[in-house]
Amino acid sequence: MGVQLDALVVIFTEFYYWVTVVFMFLIHVGFCMYEVSVSRRKNIAHTLMKNAMVVPIVTVSFFFFGWWIYFAVPNGPGITGGLVESPHATALSVVMGTHMGGESELGAGWARINGVFWAAFLLFSWTVASIVSGAVIERIRSGAFWIIAVMVGSFTWVIDAAWGWHPEGWMVQLLGYHDAYASGVIHAIGGGTALAVLIHLGPRQGKFAPDGTPRDLHPHNPWLAVIGLFLIYTGFWGFYAACNVPIFDISGDNPTFFSATTIYLTPTTLGAITFNFLMSLAGGMLMGHFVSKGDAYWTFSGGLAGIIAASAGNDLYHPLQAMVIAGVGVWIIYKMHFWVERKFQIDDAVGAVAVHGYAGVYGVVVAGFVLWGYPSSATEGYAAINPLGQIIGAFIMFFVLGFMPAWILCWILKKLDLLRVPKNIELAGLDYVENSIVEEQFGVIIEAERNAAKS
Amino acid sequence: MSTITTWSANPTDIGPMYPFVGSEWIFLVICVAGWLVWHIWQIKAENATYEEESGKLQGESLIEAIDHVWRTHRSGK
Known part of the structure; x- marks a missing residue:
């Protein structure tokens, strides 16, 4: 009976992640659609190809080394321990291919689940690269963007996931870092990366008047943009499911009790995250509509930013808390987007730094106050969730792993005259x-x- | 070549099923090299295209191209 139950758990988990991956594919479809629609007619094909090619480029690099990084560096290395042996995740591993689970010390579980679990993380990798892609349209060289995509999609975000989105990550252990649905580990790092690229890249020709006043470079098809955002919502729902472990015995020494858990193996339910996903979407859309005075693009972007603003704690929030946190977050990021645009002449074509970066940072920090005192992990002895840990965590995500590596890489690309088109x-x-x-x-x-x- | 010679074996004894087990490193070297070469080729091709077109798009021909872009944009083609 025990063996049969284990087999069912493995097969259910395998199927569950496979379904989430298919849903998450819609995120990339949506990103391509809304980026293309925001660009002007003279740049449509370039914009589409720049983001579409993220799929093969990041997929192969994530296979080569990205997946291994996630399992190898949760300790830093050098902060809470050394490199972790991760034989199942190297590109040479036999369980990185068709495998029935026999003749392997890694067991049937990894043999069956490795591919779908890898794919779930890979889709997150595409997402973080796509966040950057939208901000930089209409003037970046494709070759430069694809190098940046490999860096953020297969390297920097994977390090932040190992540190702060892993049941044994050092940030979870020492800081009590909690980011259940990736406000920081995907969105803040994507926004921080985009901001660094934008600083080196500069604005599009004609974006700012000689006195610095921003001009509206109108999307060639605003309706396609909002349909794209609708598709991103759909994929994001799959993303939420993919962030969970679908079935796990959380009972410890007590009789078996299966539940869904977060990536930290702390219990939650699909019901809870469905409540909170929809209520934070609603709070974000309502505030987006209010603050932008009914602008379609910012209403839909507000929905996305609302979810991101509540995602760090959406495993535990009450739905009404999720809605309020989302609404306040969208008001802040909308104001910040236009203030930064005017003050520093940063031309973020789709508002990605605000919608992902600022909303992600806000989400991580707010979770530190609202969830203050909750255990960050199922493992006893780790730091509890707290405001200072979350503030430090948000800084690491946005600035240390997001902004800094991208700033250095783009500085090099700029020196080589490879960053911007003539x-x-x-x-x-x-x-x-x-x-x-x-x-x-x-x-x-x-x-x-x-x-x-x-x- | 074939890793599996019968499907009648006990499934719990079956490990890797793909052909040429043990030669993964050869394919890895080929694929990593191909991936790097692709990036280098792409950057060179992009640079060459921009260099060539940049030479053509000077003075009046650039103004003409900009006018053409905006006529197309407004007509919605």
């Missing part, structure tokens, strides 16, 4: 070459048809 290409449009070829072909075909009509 000014005249930007003015003519990044699709200028493709469009010229298409128009040339049209000309040839029209001429051929005219000749055919005359003969």
Whole structure:
């Protein structure tokens, strides 16, 4: 009976993550759709390809080394211990391929679950790279962006996940860091990375008037943008499910008691996170509509930012708390976006630094106050959730692992003249070459048809 | 070549099922090299395209291209 139950747990877990991965694919579809729609017609193909190619580029690098990093460095290394042996997660491991679980010291569990668990994390990797992608449209070189995507998607975010989104991460142990649905580990780091890239990249031509007043470079299709955001909501729901361990015996020495848990193996339920996902979405949309005076783009972005603002504690909040936290967060990030834009002339084309970065930081910090005193982990002896730990955690996510590595990488790319497209290409449009070829072909075909009509 | 020679074996004894078990490192070297070469090729190709087009888009031809972009944008094509 015990063996059969173990087998069912493994197969259920395998299927559960597989379903979440399919849902999360919609996040990338949505990101591509809304980035393309926000860009002007002259840049559509470049914008689409820049983000679409995140899929293969980050997938292979995450297979090569990203997955191993997550399991190898939860101790720092050097903070709470050394590198952790992670034979199941190296690119050479036999359980990184088709495997039935026999002849392996790693057991049937890893053999079956490794691929779907890897994929769930990989989809988070695409997401964090896509957050950066939207902010930098219409002037970044694709090659530069794809190097940045590998850095944030397969390296820096994976380190932050090992530190703060792992049941034994040193930030969880020492700081009491708690970030159940990734306000910090995905969104704050994505926003911090985007801000550093934007500082080096500079604004699009014509974005700011000579006196520094920002101009509205109107999306070529605002309705496609909001449908894209709708798709991101859908995928985000799958993301929430993917952040959980679906079935785990939380009873300790007591009789078996299965429950869903967070990544920290602390109990929660799909019901709880469904309440909170929807109530924080609602709080965010209502505030987004209010503060932007009914602007469609910011209403939908407000919904997304609302979820992000409440995500760190959405395993434990009451739904009404989630809604209020989301609403306040969206008011703050909306004001900050336009203040930073005016004050520092930062041209964030989709508001990604605000919607992901500021909302993520806010979410982590607020959870420190609202959840003050809760155990951060199922393991006894770890620090409890507390405001200082969360503030330090938010700083590590946004600045240490988000802003700093991206600032250094972009400084190098800029020195090599690999970061930004030439000014005249930007003015003519990044699709200028493709469009010229298409128009040339049209000309040839029209001429051929005219000749055919005359003969 | 084949790792599995019968499907009648006890499933709990079956480990890796893909062919050429033990040669993973060869494929890893090939794939990592291919991945790096792809990035280098892509950056070189992108630079070459921009360099060529940048030379063409000077003075009047750039103004003409900008005008054309905006005519297309307004007509919604």
